[in-house]
Amino acid sequence: MIFAGVVVAAGSGSRAGGDKQWRPLGGKPVVRWSVEALLNAGAAPVVVVVARDSLGRAAEALAGLSGWIAVAGGAERADSVRAGLAAVDAAETTPVLVHDAARPLLGEAVICRLLEALPGADGAIAALPVSDTLKRGGERIETTVDRAGLWRAQTPQAFPLGRLRAAYAAWPAGKTPTDEAAVVERDGGVVRLVEGDPRLMKLTYPEDFAMAEALLPRQIRVGTGFDVHRWGPGEAVWLCGVEIPHDQTLIGHSDADAGLHALTDALLGAMGDGDIGDHFPPTDPKWKGAASDQFLIHAVERLQARGGRLVNVDVTLICERPKVKPHRLAMRERLAAILALHLDAVSVKATTTEMLGFTGRGEGLAAQAVATIELPA
Numbered sequence: 001m002i003f004a005g006v007v008v009a010a011g012s013g014s015r016a017g018g019d020k021q022w023r024p025l026g027g028k029p030v031v032r033w034s035v036e037a038l039l040n041a042g043a044a045p046v047v048v049v050v051a052r053d054s055l056g057r058a059a060e061a062l063a064g065l066s067g068w069i070a071v072a073g074g075a076e077r078a079d080s081v082r083a084g085l086a087a088v089d090a091a092e093t094t095p096v097l098v099h100d101a102a103r104p105l106l107g108e109a110v111i112c113r114l115l116e117a118l119p120g121a122d123g124a125i126a127a128l129p130v131s132d133t134l135k136r137g138g139e140r141i142e143t144t145v146d147r148a149g150l151w152r153a154q155t156p157q158a159f160p161l162g163r164l165r166a167a168y169a170a171w172p173a174g175k176t177p178t179d180e181a182a183v184v185e186r187d188g189g190v191v192r193l194v195e196g197d198p199r200l201m202k203l204t205y206p207e208d209f210a211m212a213e214a215l216l217p218r219q220i221r222v223g224t225g226f227d228v229h230r231w232g233p234g235e236a237v238w239l240c241g242v243e244i245p246h247d248q249t250l251i252g253h254s255d256a257d258a259g260l261h262a263l264t265d266a267l268l269g270a271m272g273d274g275d276i277g278d279h280f281p282p283t284d285p286k287w288k289g290a291a292s293d294q295f296l297i298h299a300v301e302r303l304q305a306r307g308g309r310l311v312n313v314d315v316t317l318i319c320e321r322p323k324v325k326p327h328r329l330a331m332r333e334r335l336a337a338i339l340a341l342h343l344d345a346v347s348v349k350a351t352t353t354e355m356l357g358f359t360g361r362g363e364g365l366a367a368q369a370v371a372t373i374e375l376p377a
């Protein structure tokens with residue numbers, strides 16, 4: 001079905017700590033979630049209404065998407081909606097879905113319900129029945145309000161484009177509607193209620209972001225890493241970010257911390273983001289003698305940039321010497337600090353190969369690692 005979208009992102013969002021529509025949620029700006037949802041559902045065009053000085057910001061936040069245009073809004077939300085409606089280039093009978101950018105978790109099911117409910121009506125809105133008991137009062141309760149027949153209005157709200165334009169034209173100057181349905185109701189229109197979605201919560205206060213993050217669809221990913229370095233003359237060895245006195249050292253371009261290298265590869269592997277050599281080429285003199293914790297920190301930063309989070313890591317060091325056990329807690333604590341994980345989500349284990357193979361002969365040390373991450377789906 002042909003329909004258009006208007007996403008209102010012109011508010012200052014002062015209660016949420018300012019400019020909430022541009023803040024990242026699950027690795028992308030809040031406004032991008034609903035624009036993507038509408039475009040994916042087939043909306044054409046999607047008009048994004050932003051503050052006049054934020055047009056550049058919109059282009060940045062929506063980079064790579066096609067089928068949207070940005071227009072400057074007005075002082076009040078209603079002015080912004082009017083500006084958005086004016087910019088929709090479609091027939092008067094085309095359904096238009098007006099949506100607040102501050103409700104990022106828009107699913108296709110709600111969009112479908114609205115479009116199905118619209119024929120024969122002047123509008124249809126997403127709403128949820130009130131489930132809490134309602135009280136009227138100040139410091140003390142005056143009365144308990146009967147909640148039967150009461151609904152919480154959400155967005156999107158759907159209307160035939162021409163019908164909503166006409167209702168706005170008839171709206172009295174100086175009065176501020178709180179949603180589009182109120183404008184059409186006042187103009188005598190029939191507006192239907194369709195089942196909304198609790199995930200369409202409005203980001204109003206800073207703490208709402210944490211709740212929205214928790215509601216994001218996520219996928220669990222696992223990555224593995226493996227690394228080997230050769231033993232050579234030296235007095236200490238770096239393993240899992242801890243320097244251990246030893247009668248040999250591991251040879252490598254950086255500090256040769258095989259534990260951190262394997263773990264960095266496990267993280268990159270879980271993200272499908274290449275390997276440590278892609279990010280830190282051994283041919284680059286910049287990494288000569290480098291402390292390997294910066295490689296791991298880099299991988300963690302790339303995970304955070306994608307809105308992901310680390311769940312747990314598990315490293316196994318494979319060598320006959322040095323004895324790892326006395327240093328295991330220090331290694332776990334160091335990794336936990338780098339990764340911002342609880343200690344119980346960080347494991348370091350060690351094993352020998354029963355004197356077999358290159359690790360058994362003391363030619364080199366091997367490390368393997370597993371990392372579990374969550375990424376926005």
Ligand code: MG
Pocket residue numbers: 227228229252256257258261
């Ligand atoms: Mg290495």
